[in-house]
Amino acid sequence: xxxxxxxxxxxxxxxxxxxxxxxxxxxxxxxxxxxxxxxxxxxxxxxxxxxxxxxxxxxxxxxxxxxxxxxxxxxxxxxxxxxxxxxxxxxxxxxxxxxxxxxxxxxxxxxxxxxxxxxxxxxxxxxxxxxxxxxxxxxxxxxxxx
Amino acid sequence: xxxxxxxxxxxxxxxxxxxxxxxxxxxxxxxxxxxxxxxxxxxxxxxxxxxxxxxxxxxxxxxxxxxxxxxxxxxxxxxxxxxxxxxxxxxxxxxxxxxxxxxxx
Ligand SMILES: Nc1ncnc2c1ncn2[C@@H]1O[C@H](COP(=O)(O)OP(=O)(O)OP(=O)(O)O)[C@@H](O)[C@H]1O
Ligand SMILES: [Mg+2]
Numbered sequence: 001x002x003x004x005x006x007x008x009x010x011x012x013x014x015x016x017x018x019x020x021x022x023x024x025x026x027x028x029x030x031x032x033x034x035x036x037x038x039x040x041x042x043x044x045x046x047x048x049x050x051x052x053x054x055x056x057x058x059x060x061x062x063x064x065x066x067x068x069x070x071x072x073x074x075x076x077x078x079x080x081x082x083x084x085x086x087x088x089x090x091x092x093x094x095x096x097x098x099x100x101x102x103x104x105x106x107x108x109x110x111x112x113x114x115x116x117x118x119x120x121x122x123x124x125x126x127x128x129x130x131x132x133x134x135x136x137x138x139x140x141x142x143x144x145x146x
Numbered sequence: 147x148x149x150x151x152x153x154x155x156x157x158x159x160x161x162x163x164x165x166x167x168x169x170x171x172x173x174x175x176x177x178x179x180x181x182x183x184x185x186x187x188x189x190x191x192x193x194x195x196x197x198x199x200x201x202x203x204x205x206x207x208x209x210x211x212x213x214x215x216x217x218x219x220x221x222x223x224x225x226x227x228x229x230x231x232x233x234x235x236x237x238x239x240x241x242x243x244x245x246x247x248x249x250x251x
Contacts, residue, residue, distance in 0.1 A: 015169035022199070040199075040230045047201040051168045097239075105171070107206040109238040116237040 006070040013054045021050040032139040041117040048110040049081035049133045057085025080134045087127040158187035163196035171203040195226035
């Protein structure tokens with residue numbers, strides 16, 4: 001697989017970094033000449049994944065979040081969001097709509113939203129070790145559009 | 147994010163603008179709870195025409211508001227959502243729970 005560009009960012013799990021991560025992902029995606037709608041999709045998916053690290057992976061502390069972005073063949077944007085926090089016991093269950101361990105303040109719709117705003121979503125997690133969410137989204141360059 | 151509101155004839159309309167994520171959600175909920183306490187409206191309308199961005203934190207906030215309104219026999223709906231919030235609302239399927247009105251744009 002050919003990678004034409006890549007970028008790696010690390011930041012602490014502070015909620016003010018949600019907006020930063022969205023803007024950083026959109027700035028990286030910009031080289032693929034995306035439409036506004038595609039940029040919104042990327043921002044939405046990144047916001048969900050990063051918020052999960054902040055809220056669930058490191059509920060009582062501030063930990064590290066890594067955002068890795070790559071441009072793959074054919075204009076596919078791949079974004080990996082990784083943490084070294086709590087981990088997920090049952091990934092399949094966590095991905096189901098409405099499943100949440102977050103109580104009143106969460107709705108359990110994050111993974112559902114990530115799935116509908118990307119083409120491909122993989123989740124790897126180990127309890128006590130951390131989680132990585134890898135998303136892929138095809139960006140159809142505006143120039144290459146019919 | 148900022149919230150403006152107006153109240154007339156039992157209906158409170160809250161205009162949300164800016165970005166609604168987890169960072170902003172707690173403050174937004176506090177403001178909206180404060181408005182509901184002050185006006186005790188029969189209807190709550192969330193106008194999202196100026197909301198530039200929203201994620202699942204916004205969905206959770208809307209579900210809580212809808213529960214609060216239902217508990218007091220009131221109604222709630224969403225009005226004129228901008229494109230990105232609308233697509234998140236659709237993906238989460240909450241339009242089955244909270245009506246979305248396209249309204250007078
Ligand atoms: N990075 C993570 N670390 C640990 N647990 C996670 C992580 N991401 C998700 N989870 C678990 O998966 C569940 C489902 O996540 P999802 O984003 O779908 O919903 P939520 O975050 O609970 O609610 P919402 O996203 O709607 O606010 C979470 O409640 C949590 O238990
Ligand atoms: Mg979530």
